[in-house]
Amino acid sequence: MASVTKQQKRAKRAKTKAKAQRVARQHPQTVNPIVPDYFMPDVFDDDETLLHSYVEPDILEALNEEEREAMASLIRGDSGMPFTEDEMLLTEVYLVPAPEPSEEQRLAHYEVLKRAEQQGFLDLLDAFARGPIAAHAFYNIDFDHYLDVLVNTLGAYMMWAHGLDEATVRACIDDDDFYEAFRAVLGEIEMESTMQMLGIDRNEHDEPAQD
Incomplete structure (x- = not known):
């Protein structure tokens, strides 16, 4: 049986693939898709369908019932599983x-x-997230030290630009509003990457409807 780490990595890839498919359905390449979106089943609703869709057969065969439930929960990203939303976003954005x-x-x-x-x-967070400092710091990050990494990267800029001390910077960063804003920025970058991978022109699909 594959190790837990390998299972988690496969589950993460499966979730990314599922997200890509959802984006594809939301931004269809054709004007009139063959199957309307509301008729397309969501495999996330059923454990067995989910597992058979995204887990390799040899791995699935080796899982007992408890492990199958855990794997399905991991792919869905249910609360309490190893990957938090922040972890998933950072892992998906900083792939290399x-x-x-x-x-x-x-x-x-x-x-x-x-x-x-x-x-x-938000412009500051976006520029930081897309820059070389974040690209180096967030690849393969130890999530137990997420706050420290933020303080030593973005926080270091804040100290340089505004003369703040580390305690003040840490308090500013370790805040729900900050995490929510940074999560939104990472989500935007991840969505752009997914749409680029699918060959979707976001500007074309985001244009407001003309009367």
């Missing part, structure tokens, strides 16, 4: 390793962040 920025690159990126911050807080 990135080199550690040099001091020169770090300071140059701080200037980019400073200009973005002038446009608004």
Whole structure:
């Protein structure tokens, strides 16, 4: 039987695949899809259908009933399972390793962040999330130290730009509003990546309807 870690990785890939399929249904490539979205079954509603759709047969055969339930819950992302929403987003956005920025690159990126911050807080978070510092820090992150990583990356910019001390920065970051905003930014980046993978032009589908 595959190890728990391998099962979790396969489950994560399955969830990503399912999300991609949902995006594809929400943004169809054809004007008149053959099967309307509301007739398409959601495999997440039934454990057995879910497992047979996304788990390799040899792995599924080796699972007992309790393990099958756990695997189905993991793919769905039910509460209490190993992958939180933050973990899933970070894992999906930062898929490949990135080199550690040099001091020169770090300071140059701080200037980019400073200009973005002038446009608004979400712009700052977006510029940070798409930049080289985050790309290096969040790949294969130890989630037990998520707050520390944020403080040492985005927080370091805040200390540089505003002269704040670490305690103040930590309090600003370790806040529900911050996590919600950063989650929204990561979700937007993840959605863009998924749509790009599917070859969907987001601008085309997001245009308001013309009268």
